Structure formats: structure tokens, C-alpha cells
Amino acid sequence: MISATDWVPIGVGEMEDAALAAVRSGGSALVVAGPGTGKTELLGQRAAYLFQTGTCIYPRRILAISFKRDAATNLRDRVGRRCGPALARRLDSMTFDAFAKQLLDRFWRALPEHVALAGGYGIAPFLKSAYLADLQRSTADGLDRPGHPAHWAKTLIGKQPEPSGIHGVTMDAFYKSVQSLCLHPLDISSYGAFLQLVQLRTALVSPAPMLGFAMIGRLAQAIVNANPEVRRAICATYGHVFLDEFQDTTSVQYGLIESIFKGSAAKLTAVGDDKQRIMGWAGARMDAFAAFEADFLATPGARARISLTRNYRSNQRIVAILNTLKAHLAPAEPDFVAVRPAPDLPDEKICAVMVADDAGAEAEAIAASVAGVIAEGVDPRSIGLLVRQKSVDWEPRIKARFDAHGLAFRNEDRDVGGASIQDLMTESYSQIVIDFLDLLTRRHGGLLWNVAMGHAAAVANLTLDDEEAVERELALRLDEFHRAHKIGATEQMTAGAIAAKIAAIEAFLGLERLRGVAPQYGTGDLFVRIRAATSAFLAECAAQPGSWQDLLLRFRGVGQTPLMTITKSKGLEYDLVMLLGLNDSEWWSFDKDPVEGHSTFFVAASRARERLMMTRCGYDRSAKIREIFDLLDKAGVRQIRV
Numbered sequence: 001m002i003s004a005t006d007w008v009p010i011g012v013g014e015m016e017d018a019a020l021a022a023v024r025s026g027g028s029a030l031v032v033a034g035p036g037t038g039k040t041e042l043l044g045q046r047a048a049y050l051f052q053t054g055t056c057i058y059p060r061r062i063l064a065i066s067f068k069r070d071a072a073t074n075l076r077d078r079v080g081r082r083c084g085p086a087l088a089r090r091l092d093s094m095t096f097d098a099f100a101k102q103l104l105d106r107f108w109r110a111l112p113e114h115v116a117l118a119g120g121y122g123i124a125p126f127l128k129s130a131y132l133a134d135l136q137r138s139t140a141d142g143l144d145r146p147g148h149p150a151h152w153a154k155t156l157i158g159k160q161p162e163p164s165g166i167h168g169v170t171m172d173a174f175y176k177s178v179q180s181l182c183l184h185p186l187d188i189s190s191y192g193a194f195l196q197l198v199q200l201r202t203a204l205v206s207p208a209p210m211l212g213f214a215m216i217g218r219l220a221q222a223i224v225n226a227n228p229e230v231r232r233a234i235c236a237t238y239g240h241v242f243l244d245e246f247q248d249t250t251s252v253q254y255g256l257i258e259s260i261f262k263g264s265a266a267k268l269t270a271v272g273d274d275k276q277r278i279m280g281w282a283g284a285r286m287d288a289f290a291a292f293e294a295d296f297l298a299t300p301g302a303r304a305r306i307s308l309t310r311n312y313r314s315n316q317r318i319v320a321i322l323n324t325l326k327a328h329l330a331p332a333e334p335d336f337v338a339v340r341p342a343p344d345l346p347d348e349k350i351c352a353v354m355v356a357d358d359a360g361a362e363a364e365a366i367a368a369s370v371a372g373v374i375a376e377g378v379d380p381r382s383i384g385l386l387v388r389q390k391s392v393d394w395e396p397r398i399k400a401r402f403d404a405h406g407l408a409f410r411n412e413d414r415d416v417g418g419a420s421i422q423d424l425m426t427e428s429y430s431q432i433v434i435d436f437l438d439l440l441t442r443r444h445g446g447l448l449w450n451v452a453m454g455h456a457a458a459v460a461n462l463t464l465d466d467e468e469a470v471e472r473e474l475a476l477r478l479d480e481f482h483r484a485h486k487i488g489a490t491e492q493m494t495a496g497a498i499a500a501k502i503a504a505i506e507a508f509l510g511l512e513r514l515r516g517v518a519p520q521y522g523t524g525d526l527f528v529r530i531r532a533a534t535s536a537f538l539a540e541c542a543a544q545p546g547s548w549q550d551l552l553l554r555f556r557g558v559g560q561t562p563l564m565t566i567t568k569s570k571g572l573e574y575d576l577v578m579l580l581g582l583n584d585s586e587w588w589s590f591d592k593d594p595v596e597g598h599s600t601f602f603v604a605a606s607r608a609r610e611r612l613m614m615t616r617c618g619y620d621r622s623a624k625i626r627e628i629f630d631l632l633d634k635a636g637v638r639q640i641r642v
């Protein structure tokens with residue numbers, strides 16, 4: 001145990017005083033700061049501080065909520081590196097969706113009667129507009145038919161809905177209305193919310209209910225609101241709660257956190273950047289910061305709106321561009337301060353817009369630039385290809401030119417049978433299986449031996465450092481396993497052989513114990529889906545020729561430049577960001593919501609550590625995104641014909 005006064009940040013040279021104050025804060029805190037200012041790092045340091053100084057006393061845990069699975073894994077890994085695996089195991093780092101789903105899966109029997117669930121349920125896919133039309137028709141028809149979900153919903157709310165109101169709900173309004181309903185106490189204040197209630201009832205009485213994540217959040221909140229003892233149990237578990245990317249918190253998510261923790265002794269630390277708010281379409285609350293201040297920071301010891309200005313990610317030239325973008329988004333905020341100089345390169349090598357005549361020339365320019373940067377020694381994985389719309393539409397366009405240059409890339413958003421590649425890469429189960437397969441391909445194990453020992457210990461819930469005898473026993477068992485299942489140089493890489501190796505790994509570690517490595521595997525079907533997706537993606541990677549080692553490298557994406565949407569790049573960073581398709585065809589929604597459009601561009605640009613290159617087809621001076629080009633002009637970014 002370290003005393004609070006002796007504790008110093010681990011693994012970073014310096015931290016801003018304001019960041020340190022948030023790390024050491026005895027109460028709740030809100031940090032509102034720009035990209036690359038170390039907000040996520042601050043959460044990692046705070047976890048280390050709370051554990052190492054005993055401020056978060058055993059057996060209490062920290063709940064860390066992120067928006068994406070890789071962000072949740074990143075934070076877990078950071079804390080592991082800062083304060084060791086034993087303490088890091090007391091951090092439950094997960095997405096909002098996983099947290100809500102876990103509560104529903106654990107406490108579904110405590111749902112209030114009017115929304116009771118009979119047992120299992122599946123995750124509903126995104127709705128198509130034809131579905132809404134069906135729901136509207138059926139609801140209007142069923143209002144006066146006892147036994148129909150619409151009649152049930154009408155009776156429950158005690159009002160007579162008008163068919164015209166039901167038919168007047170647009171897809172967007174329907175989608176967002178889950179953000180305004182409350183299931184307990186019941187609050188249905190719009191026709192969209194009424195349709196949500198009818199849809200929920202339809203699901204709950206069906207033999208195979210399907211629920212969307214927003215509704216799962218609302219059901220979890222209903223459980224907490226209806227059962228003070230459930231709320232007390234959660235609050236007794238978590239002394240501290242971290243909320244990352246807080247600017248994108250939806251009303252459903254905020255409502256759940258508020259229902260559980262408002263008025264409790266838990267200390268909440270929220271970090272975010274309102275200039276990076278890009279999830280308005282998904283129901284992000286515009287007033288999340290103000291609500292948090294009112295609900296959680298009105299107590300003694302709380303620290304409101306801590307701001308940070310030092311940008312640790314991007315070099316000085318990129319920070320200057322970010323400052324120009326920021327001046328448009330938040331003119332009153334102070335400029336970011338770069339901590340690193342720009343590399344000694346001509347400006348257009350650090351940042352430029354490459355203008356091509358057509359899509360083919362654009363794809364060639366992208367591939368040629370990436371090839372040039374890789375030839376300079378940059379790791380292909382530290383180049384990020386970012387797009388505004390569907391990455392799947394870009395795949396064929398880019399593939400031909402990348403192939404011609406002998407380059408590899410992969411669409412990280414692609415679903416491989418139950419999970420996207422990006423999510424799969426951070427799943428504990430997949431990581432363990434891949435590391436064990438890697439061990440089996442090696443004659444002696446080397447570094448992989450220690451990695452596998454770490455996994456085996458974590459799966460068995462053992463702490464190696466403390467128990468020499470335990471470590472020896474585990475090493476013997478691992479050695480035996482390695483000798484029995486080692487993959488010989490000539491062993492065929494067939495689907496059957498891969499399945500047999502996975503089965504051997506699962507048998508060695510114990511399937512139920514493997515399920516125990518991540519709290520979100522404990523309930524619901526995530527574990528089953530991740531197992532299936534891991535096998536499916538391994539089989540896909542094995543379809544290309546090569547050795548077992550090649551298979552693992554392909555699975556991990558080594559040597560492949562990632563392609564993803566800007567939304568999926570949140571929280572990540574790349575040496576070179578290539579932002580593709582600065583054209584209206586990609587940014588068609590810009591004029592509908594220019595603020596979110598600017599924020600989206602800001603998120604993309606701020607992922608760059610060293611270079612930021614953009615591409616577009618043609619010079620369209622009346623483009624919807626002219627404002628973006630005006631800002632780039634202002635920042636001195638040149639447009640180069642390619």
C-alpha cells in the first residue's frame with residue numbers, strides 16, 4: 001500500500017496539475033477536455049491511485065464504462081500495466097451495453113410485473129422501415145382488440161391514442177423515442193414511445209423475445225427503480241465509477257447511471273469532450289455535462305469541469321490544425337498546447353488534401369501514399385484509413401490498388417459471424433485462444449510461454465507472484481499440454497485441425513473457467529457468440545495459403561492497414577490518418593447537422609499523431625462540406641492534384 005501523499009503517476013513523465021487533481025480527487029469529478037489531452041490515461045491513473053493507496057478498499061470494485069469494447073479493453077490493459085493484474089482484476093471495464101445487459105441477465109426476475117420477461121431473449125437487429133410500417137398498422141388495428149399488445153399498452157397508459165398520431169411517427173422519431181420513455185414509473189409521453197411500448201409487449205409475450213440495447217437499458221433501469229435492494233447491492237459493489245467519452249452518453253445510459261448512483265456514496269469520474277459529440281443520431285444527450293454537474297457534483301469535495309489543454313498525441317503542426325477546427329466548434333475555449341514538435345518534413349507531407357479526378361485515381365493515390373509511408377518504415381497497423389460512411393463500400397475500391405502495390409488492409413468493421421473484427425481483437429476469449437495457438441506453433445514457447453502462464457493463472461484465478469508451488473504446478477501442466485498438442489512444421493492447417501486445437505485449449509483451461517475471464521461472459525449469449533466468431537474468423541484466415549504462424553498473423557491483422565468508420569475510430573490513434581472521401585457523397589448529412597458534421601471531422605483529424613492526409617474526388621466549390629475546406633484553407637492545408 002502506498003500513502004496518498006507518496007503516490008506518483010506511473011508510466012508517464014508528467015501530468016497537468018488539473019489532471020493530477022482529478023486523479024487524486026476524494027469526490028466525484030468531471031473532466032471536459034480536448035482530444036489527446038490524456039482523459040483516458042487519467043482514468044487509468046485514477047484506478048491505479050485508488051487501488052494502490054487503498055482508497056478503493058477491498059473488496060470494493062471500480063466500474064469503468066466505455067462506449068466501445070476496444071476502449072474498455074484498452075483501459076483494462078492500461079490499469080493492468082500500471083498496477084499489476086491482481087489489482088486490475090478489481091476493475092470491471094465494459095461497455096454501457098454490456099453493463100445494462102449484465103444487469104438484466106442477472107436480475108430479470110426482479111422486473112416489474114408489467115414488463116416481466118419469461119426468461120431468455122435475443123438481441124434485435126436494427127429495424128428496417130418496413131417493420132415500422134407494419135408495427136404502426138398493427139398497433140392502430142389492435143387498439144380496441146383485447147389481448148393485442150396495442151390494447152394492452154393503451155389500457156396500461158390509460159389514454160386513447162389516435163390512429164393518425166400512430167401513423168405520424170417517422171423512423172427517426174420512433175428510433176429516438178426509447179430515449180424519452182421510462183418503464184418504471186411508467187412515462188409514455190409521445191406516440192413514438194407508445195409504439196416502443198407496444199413493440200416491447202409484443203417481444204415480451206413472444207416465445208423468442210428480441211430486444212434492442214436501448215430497451216435493455218430501459219429494462220435494467222426499471223429493475224433498479226423497482227427494487228431498492230438491487231440498487232443497494234450494485235452500490236455496495238462499486239465504490240467508484242468511471243465514465244469515458246461522456247459527451248456521447250444517451251438518455252437511456254444516463255438514466256441507468258442516475259437511477260443507480262445518484263445520492264449514493266459512489267464517486268463518479270466522467271471524462272469527455274463536447275467537441276467530439278458525434279452520436280446525436282443515436283440519442284446522445286446534448287446536456288449530459290450539465291445534468292452530471294447537477295446530479296453528481298453538488299456535493300462537498302466534488303470537482304466540476306476540470307479542463308486540460310496539453311495535447312500529448314499530435315505533433316505541433318497537427319495541433320495547429322486542430323486549433324483552427326476548435327476555433328470554429330468552441331471559439332471561447334483556450335487553444336491546445338502541443339508537447340511535441342512537428343517532424344522535419346515539407347508541410348504537404350504532414351498534412352494535405354489529395355484531389356483526384358475520379359474514384360479510381362483516388363484509390364491509387366491512397367495506396368501509393370500508404371506504400372510510400374510503409375517504405376519509410378511506418379508499421380502498416382499504425383496507419384488508419386477512416387471513412388464517413390460504410391467501410392464495406394470502400395473495400396473493393398481500395399483492394400485492387402492495394403493488391404497492385406503488394407499491400408494488405410482489412411475492414412475492421414466487418415462482421416465475422418457474431419462480432420466485428422475490431423471487437424473480436426479485444427475479446428479476452430479470442431486473445432487467450434490465439435496466444436495458446438501461438439504457443440503450440442513454437443518448439444519452446446519463449447515469450448509466449450510467459451503469456452500463456454499469465455492466461456492460465458488468470459483463468460484459474462491464481463496469483464503467480466505469491467505462490468511458488470502453484471506456479472511450479474501450473475508450469476508442469478502447461479509443459480505437458482504443450483508437448484501433447486504442439487503443432488509440427490508439417491501439420492496440415494485444415495478446418496478440422498484448427499477445431500481440434502481449439503477444443504484442446506478449451507479442455508486444458510476449462511470451458512467454464514474461460515467463461516469466467518470476463519464478467520460480461522457470465523450471463524447471456526456473448527460467450528457463445530465470441531467462441532463462434534473466433535472459430536469462424538480463424539477458418540476464414542486459414543483459407544489463404546501459408547503456415548500456422550501466417551494464420552495467426554492474419555488473425556491479428558499484423559501487416560494489414562485497418563479501415564474503419566470515423567465513429568469506430570473514437571478513442572484510437574494512428575501515426576498516419578488517411579481520411580478518405582471528403583466529398584458530399586460521403587458527407588451528405590453535413591448540412592442537416594453541421595455541428596455534428598464538424599465534430600465528426602474533428603474526431604477524425606484528432607486521431608493523427610504525425611500526419612493527416614485526406615482525399616477527395618474533384619474540386620466542387622459549392623460542396624456541402626465547403627465549410628470544412630474553408631477551415632483547412634485557414635489552417636494552411638494545401639490541396640494537391642494527384
Ligand SMILES: Nc1ncnc2c1ncn2[C@@H]1O[C@H](COP(=O)(O)OP(=O)(O)OP(=O)(O)O)[C@@H](O)[C@H]1O
Pocket residue numbers: 012013014015016033034035036037038039040041042273312313570571572573606
Ligand atoms: N501525461 C501524459 N504524458 C505522456 N503521454 C500521455 C500523457 N497522457 C496521455 N498520454 C498519451 O497521449 C495519447 C492520448 O491520450 P488519451 O488517449 O488518454 O487521450 P484522450 O484525451 O482520451 O483522447 P481522445 O479524447 O482524443 O480519445 C496516448 O498515446 C497517451 O498514451
